[in-house]
Amino acid sequence: MLLRHSPTSPFVRKVTVTAAELGLAERIAWKPTNPWDPNDDLPDDNPMGKVPALVLDDGETLFDSGVICEYLDSLHDGEKLFPAEGERRWQALRLHALADGILEAAVARLVERSRRPSELYWAEWDTRQAEKVRRALDMLERNEGVLEERLTIAQITVGCALGYLDFRFPDEDWRAARPRLAAWFETFAQRPSMQASVPKAA
Ligand SMILES: N[C@@H](CCC(=O)N[C@@H](CS)C(=O)NCC(=O)O)C(=O)O
Structure with a gap:
């Protein structure tokens, strides 16, 4: 698979x-792709034109990151990152969705700040996305106990989300009011x- x-x-990092x-x-071949290059053939594999996209050996393609991660989780017989049932499943999926929401909002902020022509910068939009991130981080601080449990897709996605905030928004100290999450x-x-x-x- 490729x-x-x-x-x-950060969505690629999850995978x-x-x-x-x-x-x-070791079972994955890695193909560097710039999703912002209009000449790249990425849309042939993912009509959304987004990475990550996983091309399977039969030519079928999987996206988005959550689907790819769940597919990888189906390829082994050990403890699952996506719990199959019960309260653990819904806890994991809920926190996975919350952390994905942080990533969607943070990536939207980065696009607004770095890809959109500066004269079109929309401050209210940026603030709206930042508020989503703030509320989600506060919820994670309250749910930190869940993150202490066995590894699931929730921990991985929360870890990638916090790493992304450090990477792209180093001046915004998310740790300040969230000692347990930190x-x-x-x-x-x-x-x-x-x-x-x-x-x-880069
Ligand atoms: N929901 C998707 C989001 C993927 C995503 O937003 N990828 C970004 C890079 S971080 C991208 O390829 N953006 C290009 C675009 O939006 O056209 C997932 O979980 O895979």
């Missing part, structure tokens, strides 16, 4: 960390899968 990826995408945690990284991330970020995938500015 993963179309870009080096700074990278998931593959590493499951011991599947302490959790301090430990989580030490995992080899996270250390190996720290984003670097």
Whole structure:
């Protein structure tokens, strides 16, 4: 299988960390892709023109990051990152959705600030996205106990979301009013899968 990826995408990082945690990284061929290049053929694999996109050996393509991660999770017989049933499943999916929401809002802010022509910058939109991130982080601070439990897609996505805030918004101190979340991330970020995938500015 072949993963179309870009080096700074936090959604790609979710897949990278998931593959590493499951011991599947070796089974993936990695194809660098710039989703912002209008000449790139990425839309042939993902009509949304977004990374990550996973091209399977039969030519079928999977997207988005959550679907790809769940597919990888289906390829092994160990403890699942997507719990199959019960309260643990809904907790994991809920926090996964919350962390994905942080990423969607943070990426929207970055696009507004760095890709949109500066004369069209829409401050209210930026603030609206920042408020989504703030509320989601506050909810994570209240739910930090759940993050201490066994590894699921929720922890991985929260870890990638916090790493992305550090990477793209280093001046906005999300840790200040959230000591429990900060302490959790301090430990989580030490995992080899996270250390190996720290984003670097191009
Ligand atoms: N919901 C998607 C989001 C993926 C996404 O937004 N990827 C960004 C890079 S971080 C992208 O490819 N953007 C290009 C575009 O929006 O056209 C997922 O989970 O995979």
